[in-house]
Amino acid sequence: MECPEVHRMYNNGFTTIEKVQDYIQLILKEYQSGKLRTFAIAEKNTNKLIGSITLDVVEVFARAEISYWINKNYRNKGYATESIKSIIKYCFDVLSLNRIQALTSNPASERVLEKSGMLYEGTLRQYFRMGSICWDVKMYAIIKEDFSSAK
Ligand SMILES: CC(C)(COP(=O)(O)OP(=O)(O)OC[C@H]1O[C@@H](n2cnc3c(N)ncnc32)[C@H](O)[C@@H]1OP(=O)(O)O)[C@@H](O)C(=O)NCCC(=O)NCCS
Incomplete structure (x- = not known):
């Protein structure tokens, strides 16, 4: 998987097969x-794997944070939107x-x-860091009230 925008979301980047295998073990x-x-x-x-979506649940606050990626050859076909919905x-x-949130730093993801x-x-300032580079992220969220009233 050669995609710097995706790599930077994971601390070490998927530079070797072993790192991918370690990541799969971690997921399990x-x-x-x-x-x-x-x-x-x-x-x-x-049935080809084209991306993933992770749900990080904080039960005590009835809240979850999502993070996701789609393989660059399959983008702009609505797959991320369908998965997130x-x-x-x-x-x-x-x-x-009660609340689902996501942090993002690129226009496609915002959309x-x-x-x-x-x-x-x-916007959360310098929220992420990789090596010496820090970057801002935008917080997006939906709460149950929004979801129920949109039904
Ligand atoms: C963000 C990402 C998941 C989107 O996946 P996707 O399957 O292409 O998303 P969709 O097809 O559902 O929608 C893409 C939308 O972004 C828009 N878009 C694409 N590139 C854009 C850009 N540079 N600027 C603004 N909008 C852009 C598309 O036009 C589309 O909107 P539309 O339907 O109104 O035309 C994918 O680009 C990705 O994996 N990026 C790297 C990882 C990442 O940033 N993850 C999010 C943070 S956790």
Whole structure:
């Protein structure tokens, strides 16, 4: 997977097969803990893995944060929006959460969150850091009231 925008979301970057394998093991461990759930995004026709979406649940606040990526060859086909909308529905209807949020720092992702019904809430300054580089992120969220009234 050669995509710097995706790599920088993961601390070490997927530079070797071993790092990818370690990441898969981590996903399985986190899934078993019940806190973090990472779902594969597959293309319906081919069942090919084209991305993933991770749900980080903070149960005490009935809140979750999502993060996601789509393989660059499959972008701008609506896959991220479709996946995020499904996760939002799952969070409210199945997990009974109250707030779903996402942090983003690129225009395509902002657009996806808007299309999924999330609202921009503000900018968090220098929220992420990789090496010596820090960058700002925008917080988007949807709360249960928004979701229910949009039904
Ligand atoms: C963000 C990302 C997940 C979007 O995936 P996707 O499947 O292409 O998303 P969709 O097809 O559902 O929607 C993309 C929208 O962004 C728009 N878009 C694409 N590039 C854009 C740009 N440079 N500026 C503004 N809008 C842009 C598209 O036009 C489309 O909007 P539209 O339907 O109104 O035309 C994908 O680009 C990605 O994996 N980026 C790297 C990882 C990342 O940033 N993840 C998010 C932070 S956790």
